[in-house]
Amino acid sequence: MSDEDLRELKRQIVDQIKHQTRWLRRAPMLIGVLGGGLALLGFWQASGSLITLDALCGVTGFAAQAVLWYGLHDEDKP
Structure with missing residues (x-):
């Protein structure tokens, strides 16, 4: 295989992995939004716990999403 073929294969594999893990990368954000919404519900009902x-x-x-985002953001740097 030529060097160009290897680069194309690597690009295809990376694209496939990103496509398959897109929901996994968004899960912490969904947990944060759900927790925030439920906290507002607790505030509305005046339930401190x-x-x-x-x-x-x-x-x-939200903290897990930030860590994940920075980790994935640095992954693309050479």
Whole structure:
């Protein structure tokens, strides 16, 4: 195989992996949004324990998404 063929094969494999893992990469953001929404529900019902638990869930989800985003962002650098 030539060098150009190897580059094309690598590009195809990377594209396939990105396509198959797109929902996995978005899961922490969905957890964060769900936690934030439930925290607002707890605030509306004036339930301190619900607010605390769901705010923690939201912060954890958003933090995991940030770590994942920065990790994937640096992956493309040579």
